[in-house]
Amino acid sequence: MLHRSVLLGGWLLLISPSLKSEELPPPTSPSGLSEADQEKIKKVVQEHFNSVVLVEGDQSAGSGFVAHADGKTWVYTAAHVFCGNKKLSLATADGRKLKKFGSFQASRDADLVRIELLDEFDSKVEIGDPGVAQVQDPLLAVGNSGGAGVLTVLSGQILSLGPAQMEVSAGVIQGNSGGPIFSGESGEAIGVVTHLVAAREDLWAKDTDFSEVRRFATRLDRAIEWDEMPxxxxxxxxxxxxxxxxxxxxxxxxxxxxxxxxxxxxxxxxxxxxxxxxxxxxxxxxxxxxxxxxxxxxxxxxxxxxxxxxxxxxxxxxxxxxxxxxxxxxxxxxxxxxxxxxxxxxxxxxxxxxxxxxxxxxxxxxxxx
Structure with a gap:
């Protein structure tokens, strides 16, 4: 029997495909989220887990997700997850392969791409409205952590915001790239995991938050200019x-x-x-x-x-x-x-x-x- 593996706060759970999404347990909260926030995040897991996809290429492995925007259904991911691969495979955690695609678009100013999905797909994910993300808001990151071929569920908060990026506390690592950052408030996709910054070891960073690894995502809750190309x-x-x-x-x-x-x-x-x-x-x-x-x-x-x-x-x-x-x-x-x-x-x-x-x-x- 095939199983889905979901990492929740350090516990690895094997989830049978027969288990309905509403039965998924909520992620634990390493960042001390309130019970109310945990309940919101539990609802996001239930509604959106099946919209996240594992991306496997001949050169890299990462994550992506299916969402609605501009009147179409798209698979969003980080540009570096796709770039350099000659062969790509996109599949959900229950083994469904995505095969039919339309136009391809790349962001003009970010590590971000999307490809139109023509397969029938029941996704409830919507892109966040401009400016919806706020510092200290609860969030949920789902992705192919470590490129291990399983989807992990990681909760956290928005630590800081810039015009095009956000810093998050969720413990994303390599393989989470391209995966969604869901708002714990609305369930909308507000970001795409892109990169980590190594811990600083200089005198100025000692005993500060900057002496730890920092994690970033491209913001989706903003106006994005896209270039369409083959x-x-x-x-x-x-x-x-x-x-x-x-x-x-x-x-x-x-x-x-x-x-x-x-x-x-x-x-x-x-x-x-x-x-x-x-x-x-x-x-x-x-x-x-x-x-x-x-x-x-x-x-x-x-x-x-x-x-x-x-x-x-x-x-x-x-x-x-x-x-x-x-x-x-x-x-x-x-x-x-x-x-x-x-x-x-x-x-x-x-x-x-x-x-x-x-x-x-x-x-x-x-x-x-």
Missing amino acids: IGRFLSEKSRLDEFNRNTQVLFALSALDPGQAGLRLNTRVSEEGPTLLSILSENEDKRVVSELIEMNRSLGERSLRTSESDLKKRFSRFYSTALRDLNKDRKDLQPEGFSGYNRASARNALEWRDDAVQRLERVSSAIR
């Missing part, structure tokens, strides 16, 4: 940036080479605490310019490549020109404006790093001509 394009953004940055790293490594008759000193580091040239080149042997460089270096080390200092410089100058042409041809295809809001800043940073790497290598190439 989900395939969104999912591929991370791999595109990763490959672009791999080429940039190789260009940085090439700019740090010190060619000599005995070969290259590959134990040099690109930066003070960065990787060695050897590690960068070894990780990118699949690139033609890198394999050619490694072969050239092997020949120099074995003295099978006999050349004068002047000819060696000319050889490396030509090699640098080839590397610049081959490794920098992807620059014209990386347009930050074409990326989702979540990845746009990363795309801009990637271009800045690339320009720096190209300038360095061009200076080195000019110097040895």
Whole structure:
């Protein structure tokens, strides 16, 4: 028999699919919520537990939930839960797979996406009205804590609010990302779990709340601007940036080479605490310019490549020109404006790093001509 596992205040309960949602026990209250607040949260659990989904991808696992907004039914989650995956599976705790989807939208300014759900789904979740969240309000977080494939139920309070974020006391961890923050007052979805901030260890944070891990969610009770795009394009953004940055790293490594008759000193580091040239080149042997460089270096080390200092410089100058042409041809295809809001800043940073790497290598190439 399949069971649902729900973590309630440290107790792991196995819940049979035959158990009705109104029979779900309330979560315990580690933050000292009043009995009245606990009763409100119990009602939210009963009404909304089945609207939360587990998100499983080939690169990550997280959470999401089904809600009504703008006249449609959507699955909401954090952008980073979807991003980078080639395959995704969305399912409820009782094993129901969600399969039919429509338009995909990404927030312009937050770690937040939603995809239209075309499957029949009886969800009572509504998005909170603007400004409904208030500091010290009771809340409920439900999600795939630790990516363990079970939904946990965690209660808490809103600790602080910003224009686009809220800080919560509920003990969410990795895997809760993308899961809902339900208002303990109204049961509306008021946030989506996004990230944790590590405890501070500096003198100023000692003996304060900031010496503990802090937990944050994107606010839903605000006006959100959405960009609609093909989900395939969104999912591929991370791999595109990763490959672009791999080429940039190789260009940085090439700019740090010190060619000599005995070969290259590959134990040099690109930066003070960065990787060695050897590690960068070894990780990118699949690139033609890198394999050619490694072969050239092997020949120099074995003295099978006999050349004068002047000819060696000319050889490396030509090699640098080839590397610049081959490794920098992807620059014209990386347009930050074409990326989702979540990845746009990363795309801009990637271009800045690339320009720096190209300038360095061009200076080195000019110097040895």
